Amino acid sequence: MQADFTRLQNFVASVFESIGVPENQAQLAAEVLVSADARGIDSHGVARLAGYVRLFDHGRLNPNPKIKIIHESPSTAVIDGDKGLGLVVAPYAMEIACEKAEKAGTGWIAVRNSNHFGIAGYHAMKALEHQMIGWAMTHAAPLVTPTFSREKLLGTNPVAMAIPALTEPPFVADFASTAVAYGKLEILQRKGLNTPDGWVQDADGNPCNDAFAIKNGGALLPLGGDREHGSHKGYALGAMVDILSGVLSGANFGPWVPPFATAGFMSAGETVGIGTGHFLGAMRIDAFRPADEFRQDMDKWIQRFRSAQAVEGKKVIIPGDPERELEVERKANGIPLLEPVVADLQALANRFNVPFKLA
């Protein structure tokens, strides 16, 4: 199905309202969630809506949280999300990051007691509205093995950074610290195909090509794949994200990060902190350089990289280019939804008696 962008967003907001999320927060959560679909990161969009509702069903999601600042300094704060939607908690935290940056030059917010926050890139890009550089990271439930480990101790732990230019569109990096996203395995599973080398390992820690590796006790590999190709670097990066999101905020960390509500992973299990954590930041450009000079130089950076001599038949891309282009296209022409996702959404429409007309 090809869903209309605005109808889809309104539908998502209605579902969130149906579980008790206040209207303005439901609108915001829908905007964050559907931005993933618009930008082509379909695994983090409306495909997860039923999961958020399951979190609510199991008492792990507070639809109307009292988000609080627990502690702060001129350039930092820790925020307790009161078990709220990460889709709402993270934008709240990002606003505080930008306020801090306005006064202190930078603002850095560690968040605890939150839930999955959608795509990291959305939150980093909020800083662009203030002409600032934005950072967003989050940890997630363990699917990834450190180098030489058989145990899954880290999530796909993404890092996003958004940097404004002048006439060029912004630089927007948003990437998991793994060789591939879990969503790429799901695509191969549906097609009955094996993975390339360097994506996954089996339950004994041996390299394998099984698209169902995780279900079979295996794991995703850190960026780099194996030691010879730098997996210890991907492991270190994922660890940094985990420590900033989890240990610095007082959330859970490592293997104790609570799972998202997918079938068979409902319990939060043993805890060493409070809920899921994120780490968000904003940097005011003129706390470093006159903003116009910086933005002109970013134009020069972007133009030089985009015009690089490319491998035959390819072109060099600026981080954020493909997602931005897709967003324009999908907002105009609709968002493709897979059958099982449509069925999930239909079930939610039935349950909450919400009108279901997306096309």
Next chain:
Amino acid sequence: MQADFTRLQNFVASVFESIGVPENQAQLAAEVLVSADARGIDSHGVARLAGYVRLFDHGRLNPNPKIKIIHESPSTAVIDGDKGLGLVVAPYAMEIACEKAEKAGTGWIAVRNSNHFGIAGYHAMKALEHQMIGWAMTHAAPLVTPTFSREKLLGTNPVAMAIPALTEPPFVADFASTAVAYGKLEILQRKGLNTPDGWVQDADGNPCNDAFAIKNGGALLPLGGDREHGSHKGYALGAMVDILSGVLSGANFGPWVPPFATAGFMSAGETVGIGTGHFLGAMRIDAFRPADEFRQDMDKWIQRFRSAQAVEGKKVIIPGDPERELEVERKANGIPLLEPVVADLQALANRFNVPFKLA
């Protein structure tokens, strides 16, 4: 040759003094440089001493710089290194980062007009002396191709982060944003061996196994290796480091970053900013959480990861473990130096009439 740690450090300081570096700065520069050898990152240690002297010979290094704060806010500053040794400029910047963090919670310093600063890890670890989390990044001369590029536009652009624990030694990540360090190619060159797949490409941008690839117009690949294994993520990470170090500071950036003084790469060439840049940061832990709670949780994090079930015959390592262990061993038993490095040092001793007794 097995060089005594203290003798080697004093020798390096004498050479720096011989080109006009003031005594206390020469001592500091020697400490930073030799820390690379002690920690096993031999490519960034005394093997580069002759290169620093060549920078001086060609007028690209000011031995007695007036390091200045150009602009600042409560949590940020831009520092101009006045063409000084990065080995001296970066510790100066790191001190300011920690002072800012003391008051504002965090401190972030973009540095321009500097030179190569040794290993990033040293600078990040300086924050540990203040019980803070330290960050260090630097860009470098272009050896790396963005995904699908035939042109080298990025350096090996490392990221380092040092995080204190309580009873455990600190977590110290320090890694280039490439699949491998250039030093690994040099080892293969000496042995006459090819590289594994996924390390380098040739001048046309095709995958290759040539240990001399860079000399033959090829390039190092970003962490991830190729697009299928996430090279666009390594590219994005290297780009972030370049923008923070170069564009935010007002230094050069991308392909315009001036080369280190290796044979055949003497000219700084066309410039779009001032010298080489770095980006350094410090975060005061109790600007987020009570420091004792955080450090206890770091102990728990480290112990959990270190005790992970490992692949047969291997163990799971905490970032920083191997370097710390080697540092203890080499400080006690000496630092192995290759013949060509000893010859370089001997030549410097002769030129500057400095006593040369390292063992």
